[in-house]
Amino acid sequence: MYPKTVQNLIEIFSKFPTIGPRTAARIVFYLMRAPEKEIQELLNSISSLKKKVKTCSFCFNPFEGEEKLCPICRDPSRDKNLICIVEKEVDLVALEKTKKYKGIYFILGGTVSKLRKEDIKKLRIKELEERIKNPKEFGIENSGFKEIIIATNFTTEGEATARYLEKILKPFEIKITRLGRGLPVGAELEYADEETIESALEERK
Amino acid sequence: MYPKTVQNLIEIFSKFPTIGPRTAARIVFYLMRAPEKEIQELLNSISSLKKKVKTCSFCFNPFEGEEKLCPICRDPSRDKNLICIVEKEVDLVALEKTKKYKGIYFILGGTVSKLRKEDIKKLRIKELEERIKNPKEFGIENSGFKEIIIATNFTTEGEATARYLEKILKPFEIKITRLGRGLPVGAELEYADEETIESALEERK
Numbered sequence: 207m208y209p210k211t212v213q214n215l216i217e218i219f220s221k222f223p224t225i226g227p228r229t230a231a232r233i234v235f236y237l238m239r240a241p242e243k244e245i246q247e248l249l250n251s252i253s254s255l256k257k258k259v260k261t262c263s264f265c266f267n268p269f270e271g272e273e274k275l276c277p278i279c280r281d282p283s284r285d286k287n288l289i290c291i292v293e294k295e296v297d298l299v300a301l302e303k304t305k306k307y308k309g310i311y312f313i314l315g316g317t318v319s320k321l322r323k324e325d326i327k328k329l330r331i332k333e334l335e336e337r338i339k340n341p342k343e344f345g346i347e348n349s350g351f352k353e354i355i356i357a358t359n360f361t362t363e364g365e366a367t368a369r370y371l372e373k374i375l376k377p378f379e380i381k382i383t384r385l386g387r388g389l390p391v392g393a394e395l396e397y398a399d400e401e402t403i404e405s406a407l408e409e410r411k
Numbered sequence: 412m413y414p415k416t417v418q419n420l421i422e423i424f425s426k427f428p429t430i431g432p433r434t435a436a437r438i439v440f441y442l443m444r445a446p447e448k449e450i451q452e453l454l455n456s457i458s459s460l461k462k463k464v465k466t467c468s469f470c471f472n473p474f475e476g477e478e479k480l481c482p483i484c485r486d487p488s489r490d491k492n493l494i495c496i497v498e499k500e501v502d503l504v505a506l507e508k509t510k511k512y513k514g515i516y517f518i519l520g521g522t523v524s525k526l527r528k529e530d531i532k533k534l535r536i537k538e539l540e541e542r543i544k545n546p547k548e549f550g551i552e553n554s555g556f557k558e559i560i561i562a563t564n565f566t567t568e569g570e571a572t573a574r575y576l577e578k579i580l581k582p583f584e585i586k587i588t589r590l591g592r593g594l595p596v597g598a599e600l601e602y603a604d605e606e607t608i609e610s611a612l613e614e615r616k
Contacts, residue, residue, distance in 0.1 A: 207504050209475040211463045215456040218449075223437045228501065232428045235500045237460055238473060239520075244423075245461065249454055251420040255442055256450065258416045268443060270414040295440045296433065299412050315444075396433060 212238075264337060264344040266313040266330065267298060275345045278302075278310060285309045286341070286348035290355040291334065291371060293317050293364065297357065297395040304404045309355070310346065312337060317363035318370065329367070331374065338378055353381045355410060359394045383410045417443075469542060469549040471518040471535065472503060480550045483507075483515060490514045491546070491553035495560040496539065496576060498522050498569065502562065514560070515551065517542060522568035523575065534572070536579065543583055558586045565592065 208216065212234050219230035237245065259268045262276035269276040278284060288309025292298050298311050312334055318325040337344050338351060356371050358364035372382055386409020388402055395403065413421065417439050424435035442450065464473045467481035474481040483489060493514025497503050503516050517539055523530040542549050543556060561576050563569035577587055592610035594603055603611075 207507060209464050209473055211456065211459050211475060212473060215460060218453050218456055221449075223441050224434050225438075229429050231501050231504075232499070233430075234460070235473070236428050237457065238464060238466070242461070244426075245457065248423050249457060251416065251423055252442065252450065252454060254416055255420060255439070256447070259414050259443065261443075268414055268417060268440070270416060294437075296436050299436075302412060 264341070264346050265311045266315070266333070267311060268295060279346060283308070286346055287350065287352040288355070289338070289351055289353075290357050292357050292395070293359060293367070294396070297359070300395045300398065300400075300403060301357065301407070304400050304407060306404050306407050309353075314358070314367070314371075317358060317361070317367040319363045319366060326370070334371075335374065338375065338380070351378075351380050353383060354378075356382060356384050357395065359396075361392060361394060364394075386410050469546070469551050470516045471520070471538075472516060473500060484551060488513070491551055492555065492557040493560070494543070494556055494558075495562050497562050498564060498572070502564070506562065514558075519563070519572070519576075522563060522566070522572040524568045524571060531575070539576075540579065543580065543585070556583075556585050558588060559583075561587060561589050565590075 207213075208231070212231075215234045215237075216227060216230045219225055219233050220227045222230075225233070237248075258270050260270075261268050262279055263274040264279045265276060267276040267278060271277075273280060285308050289312055290301065290307060290309055291312045291314055292301065293314055293316060295313060298313060301307050301311075313330070314334065315330045316328055318329060337346070338354070341348055341351070354375055356368045358368045358371070368384060375382055385403075385406040388405035388409050393402075398406075412418075413436070417436075420439045420442075421432060421435040424430055424438050425432045427435075430438070442453075463475050465475075466473050467484055468479045469484045470481060472481040472483060476482075478485060490513050494517055495506065495512060495514055496517045496519055497506065498519055498521060500518060503518060506512050506516075518535070519539065520535045521533055523534060542551070543559070546553055546556070559580055561573045563573045563576070573589060580587055591614055592607070593614050594600070594607060594611045598607075600608065
């Protein structure tokens with residue numbers, strides 16, 4: 207129904223998170239009307255994304271720079287014995303906005319709904335275990351982790367992932383905590399207000 | 412909070428229709444994880460969009476080809492005396508899918524909520540008037556329009572736009588119609604709003 211180039215681009219945009227085919231179509235028609243300058247800016251920004259932005263060798267937080275570690279992992283004032291596991295980059299940013307958390311992070315890269323092998327493979331489980339076991343190898347100098355905060359979202363998937371993480375982290379014999387129930391059931395960190403996140407951090411147990 | 416390149420791209424995606432800053436951030440992180448091949452495909456498709464796809468000189472429907480008119484406007488079996496005004500490209504496609512409409516179209520390019528000058532300027536009002544007045548100049552040979560169907564959506568904005576169109580099209584002394592109102596297929600009276608039931612009653616046959 208649409209011209210081939212349009213249809214092709216609609217299919218690409220439909221793969222983007224939260225974007226369905228209808229929104230994808232609207233985006234394509236928006237781009238068709240957008241001035242050439244805006245299109246060029248978009249193309250340049252996408253191209254430079256993978257060139258300029260890299261992920262931290264320890265926590266997988268994206269950053270720009272020559273270093274191996276992100277600014278958080280490099281920060282000498284952060285407590286390197288405290289690690290917080292989050293699902294996604296946006297969750298890390300949500301926690302950072304509270305300015306209350308002083309440890310380091312680990313970005314898991316998603317959640318699993320059913321604990322099927324192919325789903326779990328998409329998460330950075332092996333990477334997490336390696337970093338808990340031997341942080342120095344990945345650039346973090348500490349005296350051993352004292353506490354692991356599992357800060358997955360309080361969704362069905364987040365809860366299932368948290369239970370799975372608790373199970374695989376148990377052998378390390380490190381104190382494992384979860385964010386306090388200041389967050390309402392079904393809430394996602396990304397959409398929670400700072401105050402709620404702050405109290406959830408304080409109430410962790 | 413985010414690296415500069417990431418923040419920049421979030422801002423660009425936030426300008427896309429229906430995309431807020433949060434979805435924009437998720438898209439950027441999705442792209443960061445996407446394989447290089449997928450990124451290249453995206454870049455190529457966006458670049459070729461403006462090169463390969465052009466808009467019909469009469470109705471503004473996007474198409475690929477060397478011609479000036481889109482396949483619908485070129486189709487000798489379509490009734491060139493019947494024109495249907497739609498808000499957006501996706502609405503044209505929705506109507507085409509029914510295979511019931513045999514006239515030609517005009518894509519207005521949006522709607523207005525309040526009839527402010529700066530809003531109206533964004534629509535193709537002048538272009539519409541020119542094409543109604545002198546279709547031949549824009550590649551359409553007909554014996555004069557016999558009917559104009561205003562097919563804007565039944566939203567507040569769509570209704571306001573329809574009323575505005577009716578006003579500016581009145582001097583042409585062409586029959587103006589709107590799409591029938593009523594209950595959608597599969598609708599249950601119990602859940603339909605009063606206004607819809609009311610129009611369904613009025614439109615009964």
